[in-house]
Amino acid sequence: MFKPRFLALMLAGSILPAAPAFAQDAEVPYWASIRAPEVNMRAGPGEDYRISWVYRRPQLPIKVLRLKEGWRLVQDPDGAQGWMLARFLTRQRGGYITGKGTADMRESGEAGAKLLWRLEPGVTGLLGDCQNGWCAFSVGERKGFVEQARIWGAGEP
CATH class of the missing domain: 2.30.30.40 (SH3 Domains)
Incomplete structure (x- = not known):
């Protein structure tokens, strides 16, 4: 019969090798x-x-x-x-414009904000913070805000 201490060591030894793989998957x-x-x-x-x-x-x-x-x-x-x-x-983080038709890039994260540019689907750029359904987005020197629903790469993966 195994002693409790020996059994605990065997159990710990069998769990430890799986820890690095689990940490990677996490x-x-x-x-x-x-x-x-x-x-x-x-x-x-x-x-x-x-x-x-x-x-x-x-x-x-x-x-x-x-x-x-x-x-x-x-x-x-x-x-x-x-x-x-x-x-x-x-x-x-990068972003990719999705959907049909152009996506509006606005001066601030509001629907009524000044329109800066119109982005075609497929345009890529750098993604900034997202709040209230709008994300900071930059394409080269052009910076503004785009609706989060139009950007693949925003939100949870």
């Missing part, structure tokens, strides 16, 4: 964005896997779904999933 999902001018999405987590897509869109928001060593299982705004090397991603 971080996902999260938002990231593409940092490089060109990034490959692959069918699996390794350079031997075929390339599914080539992205040439810095600041494109990506939803990170899983972690595996230096690779990330990601989803793009169109729903495509695949693996990217983590070094080509950044935690700096």
Whole structure:
């Protein structure tokens, strides 16, 4: 028969190896964005896997779904999933304009605020803080606020 102290040590030893894997999984999902001018999405987590897509869109928001060593299982705004090397991603939040027709970029986060620009669907930019349904958004030197509902990459992943 096992003594209680020995049984407790065996139980602790069997749980500890799983802790790092659990800690990795606790971080996902999260938002990231593409940092490089060109990034490959692959069918699996390794350079031997075929390339599914080539992205040439810095600041494109990506939803990170899983972690595996230096690779990330990601989803793009169109729903495509695949693996990217983590070094080509950044935690700096990007945004992607969605929906039909242009999205208004306004001077402040209110529907009646001065209209600054109209953004076509597919425009990417840097995402700032979101409050009351509006997000700070910048495209190059142009800065303003866009309705959160029009931005993929805003809100919870």
